[in-house]
Amino acid sequence: MPARLPGAFKFNPLRLHGKQLHDFCTLKELPETYAWEPVDCHGHHSGDCGTTRVEPVPVVDLYDPNAERLIGHACKTWGAFQIINHEIPRRLLDDVESASRRLFSLPLRQKLRAARDPDGVTGYGPAPISSFFSKQMWSEGFTIFGSPLEHARQLWPSNYMRFCDIIEEYSREMQRLAGKLVWLMLGSLGITKEDIQLPGPEAGYREASAALQLNSYPACPDPDRAVGLAAHTDSTLITILHQNGTGGLQLFREGCGWVTVPPLAGGLVINVGDLLHILSNGLYPSVLHRAMVNRTRHRLSVAYLYGPPRDVLISPVSKVVEPGRVPLYRPVSWSEYLGIKAKHFRNALSLVRLCSHAHANGGVIDANVSDSCAR
Ligand SMILES: O=C(O)CCC(=O)C(=O)O
Numbered sequence: 001m002p003a004r005l006p007g008a009f010k011f012n013p014l015r016l017h018g019k020q021l022h023d024f025c026t027l028k029e030l031p032e033t034y035a036w037e038p039v040d041c042h043g044h045h046s047g048d049c050g051t052t053r054v055e056p057v058p059v060v061d062l063y064d065p066n067a068e069r070l071i072g073h074a075c076k077t078w079g080a081f082q083i084i085n086h087e088i089p090r091r092l093l094d095d096v097e098s099a100s101r102r103l104f105s106l107p108l109r110q111k112l113r114a115a116r117d118p119d120g121v122t123g124y125g126p127a128p129i130s131s132f133f134s135k136q137m138w139s140e141g142f143t144i145f146g147s148p149l150e151h152a153r154q155l156w157p158s159n160y161m162r163f164c165d166i167i168e169e170y171s172r173e174m175q176r177l178a179g180k181l182v183w184l185m186l187g188s189l190g191i192t193k194e195d196i197q198l199p200g201p202e203a204g205y206r207e208a209s210a211a212l213q214l215n216s217y218p219a220c221p222d223p224d225r226a227v228g229l230a231a232h233t234d235s236t237l238i239t240i241l242h243q244n245g246t247g248g249l250q251l252f253r254e255g256c257g258w259v260t261v262p263p264l265a266g267g268l269v270i271n272v273g274d275l276l277h278i279l280s281n282g283l284y285p286s287v288l289h290r291a292m293v294n295r296t297r298h299r300l301s302v303a304y305l306y307g308p309p310r311d312v313l314i315s316p317v318s319k320v321v322e323p324g325r326v327p328l329y330r331p332v333s334w335s336e337y338l339g340i341k342a343k344h345f346r347n348a349l350s351l352v353r354l355c356s357h358a359h360a361n362g363g364v365i366d367a368n369v370s371d372s373c374a375r
């Protein structure tokens, strides 16, 4: 028997964190536990908004001299965009995708050797947000926070270094890119290094914290009733997502509904997370997104979840709180915010919100609202 099996596994090998796990490739029909209620396109299931034509998610070329301005516009209107010319080698994107494929194609019993502990962050298991839903998601994940060495050893006792090397190189490159992107986003808000304490280029953005989430969405026998990853916002400053050639990511846009983000060869998707939402006083909203599945193709995605050093307090930067507006959020560190999100999920942002009467978009004070909001 492998070491470090979660207790539940020893008695019932295919259960984890109270959920029955399946080797997806053996299922010819969708079990009821995976069948979600269809709802209209403004709810949290169903596909695109029928025939509505919507503008596509913006694509920003990082070599474009106007990149900062274009990024600012995309953050304000979508809370997301795709990037090209980001200087992450195509070879590295392919490597991380095949490392991930190699992991998820292991038999379930073998993957469970690296299972996430019930209260832990790292390791293999259902999507971390699955505890908030009664239905199961048609996906599996592997979360890496810090070194993947211990888990990789359990998965491939005599051949684990290749996986670790790829993850290390990918994380290093992502950290540099994420740091650069965050500063472009802050720059587009007029925020400079004097205004905020966040890792900058001098230290190679090194003090930032981050996690890597590998996601696998196997082909599904009944995709219209299944959900790969339920709607959520990320608890990050930003997320950098690499999706393989199979689409499935959808963003929710007010007035349009769910919009699919088409895979762009060599492109990366950038999501505004809750912490940038707070920093920008809601000017750059964190984007609600989800992943859908399909009948024939195995979809993989790799999300780099980037945040500030864990104990740095994040609050609306005074420069973006214009006269006549108020800071909408109280200061919160990433570690505290993750705790709130883990408990309250969708209500987390509103629980750190200071003034419920001000408009969400930029904190404009409602003329009829009491003075207490204007403090
Ligand atoms: O797989 C995707 O497209 C989305 C993944 C995601 O949202 C996440 O890991 O937080």
Ligand SMILES: [Fe+2]
Pocket: 232, 233, 234, 239, 289, 303
């Ligand atoms: Fe996400």
